[in-house]
Amino acid sequence: MAETAGLDRQICFSLYAASRAVTGLYRQALGELGLTYPQYLVLLVLWQRGEISVGDLGAALALDSGTLSPLLKRLEAHGLVDRSRGAADERTVLVRPTAAGLELRERATGLPDRLASAIGLAPAEFRQLQDLLDRVRAAATSHPL
Amino acid sequence: MAETAGLDRQICFSLYAASRAVTGLYRQALGELGLTYPQYLVLLVLWQRGEISVGDLGAALALDSGTLSPLLKRLEAHGLVDRSRGAADERTVLVRPTAAGLELRERATGLPDRLASAIGLAPAEFRQLQDLLDRVRAAATSHPL
């Protein structure tokens, strides 16, 4: 045989398709807030940590500066974040939410629960899925193949 | 309280991050073949189904023409696929692999197994993960939120 397996047997496609489907669900909800999904993830970090450097933000989200720099400029243009050079190290850029950026937090509070109920897994299944995904991610990022 | 949950508690981020991590693993392996990950998915379908219309391809991969049209042109420019208008219906475009496109299948045979072992889940866990992902995808695509 040695036939290449079809799409239906490839875990990678299930992962890829599920990720895009869930992002699409967020797209609808976030559209009301004027945010994209990666922008929402950045704000999640800022709401939790307050001021943070671009580097630490990239480490938290596993995104590099080529993705974050223009994204942060768009958030700044929309008045949701401030950016400034660090006082101690002039190379670092510190990002923090503005008042408008903090206000969005209230409007986004119900979002994770709405999404979770739309997906409709049992709580135990959610935990199981997250555990498996985190292990996959850890293996994929450490193993250079 | 009513605090927005952090990144670590959001299943959506685990899904998003795991998907990008696995895609990154494929990126290394596919680089030797001169393919991107979505291009590889298109070829998987073509290897299995032979000739197929752009519409059916989009349905199989859940991708629209705005993504597939330029992607297929790049594959055509690399000599891996042919494109032609359908005889019965001049609106449809039929895509099929060239000889070079079919040869790549041999070079890609070991790939899913190599990736699976790099990820390192037990077979039962793989099945479990795929089941959960497919259910998430089904719920996310049917529920309009």
Added chain:
DNA sequence: CGCGATTTGATTGTGCACAATCAAACGTGG
């Protein structure tokens, strides 16, 4: 101090994703 190596973020270029719009081809009722 001074100079090479490192760190940090920005820039550039390619390639997805997806919404919105468009034009050509098809199909059907009158």
Added chain:
DNA sequence: CCACGTTTGATTGTGCACAATCAAATCGCG
């Protein structure tokens, strides 16, 4: 036959992702 609505793919525009490269700031070591 023909006008109208539908289907099919292409095009356009915005916004991620990521590799590669760059410049400025900092650090380390002699």
